[in-house]
Amino acid sequence: MALTKQRKDEVLAIYQDWLKRSQAVILVEYTGAKMKDLDSIRAKIRESGGEFHVVKNTLARRAFADHGMNLSEESLARSTAVSFAFADPAATAKALSDATKSMEFVKVKGGFLAGQALNTAQVKALADLPPLPVVRAQLLGTLQAPAGKLVRTIAEPARSLASVFRAYSEQAQAAA
Numbered sequence: 001m002a003l004t005k006q007r008k009d010e011v012l013a014i015y016q017d018w019l020k021r022s023q024a025v026i027l028v029e030y031t032g033a034k035m036k037d038l039d040s041i042r043a044k045i046r047e048s049g050g051e052f053h054v055v056k057n058t059l060a061r062r063a064f065a066d067h068g069m070n071l072s073e074e075s076l077a078r079s080t081a082v083s084f085a086f087a088d089p090a091a092t093a094k095a096l097s098d099a100t101k102s103m104e105f106v107k108v109k110g111g112f113l114a115g116q117a118l119n120t121a122q123v124k125a126l127a128d129l130p131p132l133p134v135v136r137a138q139l140l141g142t143l144q145a146p147a148g149k150l151v152r153t154i155a156e157p158a159r160s161l162a163s164v165f166r167a168y169s170e171q172a173q174a175a176a
Contacts, residue, residue: 011059048092052083075110
């Protein structure tokens, strides 16, 4: 069933809103998928703070072009679904990867991260990144390590002096 001009404009506006709000976009081909499979992918991605939608190729191409994201012809060929990462791009990519691991009919076509094009390998690398809270904890540990070493280095002479006084005090008590 063909869409009316008004409905096409509404759908295009929705696509543009999703692109504006998303930090990353991952394009997927789902030829041969069942609705139940797509629903399980949607649920998994929703848990990570993203959304997964089947899109109309011609309207999606226009929406991507309006946002300066140029796609190759094969990126929007055949059946296309798009995963939008609204919160954490790595978590959404990992959720998509986990949800489609056992589904050989779902293939990643590529994507965009902060407006930069990603190929299939880069999307896989994004999915392999640790979640944002883990990265923050690692960064904080890295930043705190030199300060902790500095404090221990400054405190060591005083600690050594206290050990000498304690040993001298214990020796004096044992002699008395």
